[in-house]
Amino acid sequence: xxxxxxxxxxxxxxxxxxxxxxxxxxxxxxxxxxxxxxxxxxxxxxxxxxxxxxxxxxxxxxxxxxxxxxxxxxxxxxxxxxxxxxxxxxxxxxxxxxxxxxxxxxxxxxxxxxxxxxxxxxxxxxxxxxxxxxxxxxxxxxxxxxxxxxxxxxxxxxxxxxxxxxxxxxxxxxxxxxxxxxxxxxxxxxxxxxxxxxxxxxxxxxxxxxxxxxxxxxxxxxxxxxxxxxxxxxxxxxxxxxxxxxxxxxxxxxxxxxxxxxxxxxxxxxxxxxxxxxxxxxxxxxxxxxxxxxxxxxxxxxxxxxxxxxxxxxxxxxxxxxxxxxxxxxxxxxxxxxxxxxxxxxxxxxxxxxxxxxxxx
Numbered sequence: 001x002x003x004x005x006x007x008x009x010x011x012x013x014x015x016x017x018x019x020x021x022x023x024x025x026x027x028x029x030x031x032x033x034x035x036x037x038x039x040x041x042x043x044x045x046x047x048x049x050x051x052x053x054x055x056x057x058x059x060x061x062x063x064x065x066x067x068x069x070x071x072x073x074x075x076x077x078x079x080x081x082x083x084x085x086x087x088x089x090x091x092x093x094x095x096x097x098x099x100x101x102x103x104x105x106x107x108x109x110x111x112x113x114x115x116x117x118x119x120x121x122x123x124x125x126x127x128x129x130x131x132x133x134x135x136x137x138x139x140x141x142x143x144x145x146x147x148x149x150x151x152x153x154x155x156x157x158x159x160x161x162x163x164x165x166x167x168x169x170x171x172x173x174x175x176x177x178x179x180x181x182x183x184x185x186x187x188x189x190x191x192x193x194x195x196x197x198x199x200x201x202x203x204x205x206x207x208x209x210x211x212x213x214x215x216x217x218x219x220x221x222x223x224x225x226x227x228x229x230x231x232x233x234x235x236x237x238x239x240x241x242x243x244x245x246x247x248x249x250x251x252x253x254x255x256x257x258x259x260x261x262x263x264x265x266x267x268x269x270x271x272x273x274x275x276x277x278x279x280x281x282x283x284x285x286x287x288x289x290x291x292x293x294x295x296x297x298x299x300x301x302x303x304x305x306x307x308x309x310x311x312x313x314x315x316x317x318x319x320x321x322x323x324x325x326x327x328x329x330x331x332x333x334x335x336x337x338x339x340x341x342x343x344x345x346x347x348x349x350x351x352x353x354x355x356x357x358x359x360x361x
Contacts, residue, residue, distance in 0.1 A: 004326055005031035007067035009058045009082055010074030011044030012037070012163050014096055017309040018071050019047045021316045024308060025323055034061040037163050058082050062089055069326050072096060075166040076173050080105045087112050087120070092326045094319075096123045098182045099339030101174035102347055106340035113336060121322055121332035122339030126183040127190060128317035130299050131265040131282035132254055138263050139191060143286055145260025150191050150237035152184045153253045155245035157273055158208040158223065168209060168219035170350075176222040176241070177201070177353070178346035184239050185229070185345035186338060191256055194233040195341070199348035200358040201227040207244040227349045239349075246273060261288040270310040279306045 006022055008015050011033045022028050030048035034055040035041045045052045055061040058074075062085055072095040074082055080100055086093055087109075099122050100106040113120055126132060139147060159167050159180075166172045173179035189195065203225025212219060227239040251269035255262060264287070268280040282301070287294045301313040309315045321333060348359040 001027045004028050004069060004323060005067045007032040007034070007061050007070045008044065008048075009034045009061065009070060009072045009086070010078070010096075011035040011040045012073070012075075013160065015040070015071070015073035016044055016047055017311075017315055018073055018094075018319070019044055020308040021305075021319050023047075024304065024316055025319060028323065031066050032061050032064065034058040040163060059085055062086065067091065069094070069322075075162070075164075076101050076179060077166070077171070080109060083109050084112060087116055090116070090118045092118050092322070093120045094123055094322050095120060095339075097186075097339060098174055098178050098343050098346070099336060100343060101172070101178060103340070103344050106336075106343050110336045110340060119325060119330075119332045120336050121325070122334045122336060123318060124183060124186045124334045124338065124342070125311055125314035125318040126187060127334065128314040128321070129265075129267055129282070129312045130301055130317070131267055131284050131312075132187065132314075133317070134284045134297070134299060135254055135256065135263055135265040136190065138284070138286065139256050139258075143261055144256050144258030144263050147191065147235055147256050147258045149255075149257040150188055150235060151240070151253075151255040151257075152187065152238070153240040154180075154184065154251060155240075155242045155248040156251045156269060157246035158243050159221070165214040168214050168221060169217065170220050173221065174343065174346065175350040176243075177203070177225065177227070177349035178343055179221075180243075181225075181227070181239060181241060181349065182339075182342035182346050184241075185349075186334075186342040187254060188229055188231075188237040188239075188345075189338070189341060191254075192231045192233065192235040192237065194231040194235060196229050196345050196348075196361050197232050198230040198358055198360055199227065199345060199352055201225055201349040201352040202356075203227075203241075203349075203353035222350075222353060225349070225353060227352075229345060260290075261286055263287070267312050270312075271306065272310070279303060282312060
């Protein structure tokens with residue numbers, strides 16, 4: 001088995017999570033890391049091992065070569081300029097979500113990939129959280145009957161501190177509905193099997209960062225919102241986001257209700273933010289209408305996988321599938337179009353929250 005060499009562009013919190021998860025896969029190595037921040041560069045190189053080369057600019061990494069796949073994990077607003085260069089390389093690419101910070105950027109990125117032979121995979125890793133993957137299996141097997149409603153709740157901690165506090169500002173993130181919630185809009189599309197046609201949102205910045213100044217600027221990102229999304233096939237979906245609710249036992253709950261049953265996937269937050277510092281299992285609950293007796297299944301994930309990141313093992317399982325594609329060919333499970341569609345819904349939610357009006361897609 002040939003060793004697959006990865007180049008990592010962006011070595012902050014997510015870049016280092018990618019490195020830790022890639023290290024769990026047989027037949028892989030991190031051959032190069034690029035990041036303008038020398039502290040992050042050094043930390044990533046230490047994680048990656050002595051064979052890892054470091055660069056202060058992604059262009060130098062690309063010029064030097066020596067990689068079989070690239071991972072782009074830079075701040076959101078840097079995806080477009082980095083991908084303008086990366087897409088000229090004929091190697092598979094895993095790019096962190098969101099694909100771009102608005103619809104225009106996403107369209108330009110996809111246009112830049114026209115004619116490219118190597119695949120581009122957008123990192124929507126929430127699809128691969130074990131309880132959510134189980135939920136998808138049950139829905140596809142018909143356990144809920146015909147799905148009618150989707151409800152997603154994320155009650156969690158505020159945005160973490162990142163290099164340069166880039167994640168505090170709409171012009172660098174696209175806004176909370178894109179930066180954080182593109183995951184959930186992607187899940188809504190996946191679970192509904194349909195496309196969004198109407199978005200209505202109510203949200204605000206009510207608690208977090210209100211009195212803080214970052215590099216001379218005040219933060220301008222939502223910290224809570226309700227979003228309703230109507231789909232072409234008649235399914236309705238709702239998002240309940242609160243980013244000052246880190247006391248919640250479950251960080252995410254994804255619910256699909258059909259004409260036969262309701263199915264809930266419950267996901268705990270990262271162990272490092274729990275009171276005990278211990279990992280917790282996730283849970284799937286099937287609640288049939290006929291028997292009225294819920295059936296609960298606790299889902300356990302390998303502790304080594306859980307400790308490699310903050311996303312309940314999903315980054316590992318995503319990389320497992322990405323590596324299989326790199327070795328064996330085929331299409332990405334999460335395409336650039338999937339990434340663009342999730343941004344489109346997020347941008348509509350931002351606009352609706354700002355104007356108080358529904359947005360038609």
